[in-house]
Amino acid sequence: MYCNNIASVFFIIVWLCSLGECAVLRTYINGEYKNSVSDLNCNQYNNDYDIIRQFPFPLLINPVEYAFHKSAVVMYKNNNASIQEIYIMDEEIVPSSIFCLSNLEELTIISTPFQNGIIPDAIENLKQLQQLMIYESPIKKITEKLVTLPKLLTLLLSNCSLTHIQDLSKLKTLEMLELSNNYLTHINEVPDLGLLKLDGNLFKEIPVIKNTDNIWFLDMNKNPLINALPILSYKNVRYIFLENATLTSIPPTIDKLQKIEYLLLTDNKISYLPTNVLNLPNLKEFSIRNNLLSSGDMKLIETAFKKSHPDLYICV
Ligand SMILES: *[C@@H]1O[C@H](CO)[C@@H](O)[C@H](O)[C@H]1NC(C)=O
Ligand SMILES: *[C@@H]1O[C@H](CO)[C@@H](O)[C@H](O)[C@H]1NC(C)=O
Ligand SMILES: *[C@@H]1O[C@H](CO)[C@@H](O)[C@H](O)[C@H]1NC(C)=O
DSSP, rough: HHOOOOOOOOHHHHHHHHOOOHHHHHHHHHHOOOSSSHOGGGGSSSSHHHHTTTSSSSOOOOOSSOOSSEEEEETTTSSSSEEEEEEESSSOOOOOOGGGGGSSSSSEEEEEEGGGGGGGGGGGGOOOOOOOEEESSSSSOOOOGGGGGGGOOEEEEEEOOSSSSOOOOOTTTTOOOEOSOOOSSSOOOOOSSSSEEESSSSSSSSOOSSSSOEEEOEEEOOOOSOGGGGGGTTOOOOOOEEETOOOOOTTTTTTGOOOOOOEOOOOOOOOOOOOGGGGGGTTOOOOOOOOOOHHHHHHHHHHHHHHHTTTTTEEO
């Protein structure tokens, strides 16, 4: 019996190692499971090529066309054998050793799950990372270490079944936060962002957050919003997307947001438009199609806008 057990453990080790999971497994056997950088033992690799060679799937290297359809890497142009960008697409699992690619600036994962659905502590190893984009990969838990990435500009987690997102305010360099198509009802604090995309979630309120001064783009499409009042705290917003958002009205003082250029309100239940909407001097596109306004009201709105905004692209 004893020998059999050893033998089967051995086979499991060989199999897992072929998947590039050796280092993680070793700590399991030592009795303590920590998925941190040291457990990965990145020192066993000579360079980035060495790491991807042991992935359980092949990668295209520097593919010509930019619209990748398969997993691929882009190397730095100075031929120093370092990987600048990696795209993992439709694979069985994200290999842990990806977190040894310490020169990475862009990490994109599409339809490929993390081990146990966890973005692990080891991500802190990616000190050069500027863009982290994950699509259609279920995420159960995200390490607190995420907020230690010192250069992150873009964080995108779309169609990832997220029910919660932690306080991100320590990510001081972050400019774009996109959390589309999840199950979020609220966000915690965020840093001083430019773009906030939360479409396709379960928000009942537009988030009331501290740092809204630099937000120029806000997408709250496809959320069950109760009203749009908190929009007034987004003082410098230029793009407002509120389509399919169960709205019955927009704030009468909407003209406090003088920088608005795009105001999209298609597919709501709005039955009345305040005249102040005509006092938005920078408005370029306005859409109010498929609401509860009568055709007579629509005509009046169109006529009024023709006078105040002759160049407006209007969709009624
Ligand atoms: C390769 O070059 C890039 C760009 O200059 C640099 O960021 C990276 O650290 C270099 N890699 C190594 C292993 O020195
Ligand atoms: C992402 O989620 C949205 C909303 O649930 C869905 O309509 C869309 O098809 C999903 N996208 C993919 C590629 O799965
Ligand atoms: C709103 O939702 C409906 C039903 O899901 C969809 O058909 C329509 O295209 C959506 N409208 C917009 C502007 O996204």
